[in-house]
């Protein structure tokens with residue numbers, strides 16, 4: 001039973017490989033039925049960091065990027081807390097990207113904000 005199931009899957013894979021173009025066309029037809037055209041890609045693609053990095057700055061993709069940055073900063077902050085020698089302090093990047101709030105990094109941030117003002 002299991003063997004024939006596997007054989008069927010293999011046959012389907014071979015079929016898909018041989019008729020790749022037809023399958024792609026069928027896929028496009030299905031997309032068109034859903035109202036998705038090449039100009040309007042599936043919504044699932046949005047709200048991802050890779051989409052944001054490929055140039056889409058729609059609200060969904062921006063929030064995906066923001067969530068990634070927030071999570072990265074959180075992880076970096078945990079690493080830095082475990083080993084404060086990991087990054088030099090008194091730097092803006094340590095404050096923003098590593099979430100460090102030591103007196104030196106806070107001062108660097110204050111200096112930066114005053115310079116920008």
Ligand SMILES: [Zn+2]
Nearest residue numbers: 046056058061
């Ligand atoms: Zn987008």
Ligand SMILES: [Zn+2]
Nearest residue numbers: 089100102105
């Ligand atoms: Zn610091």
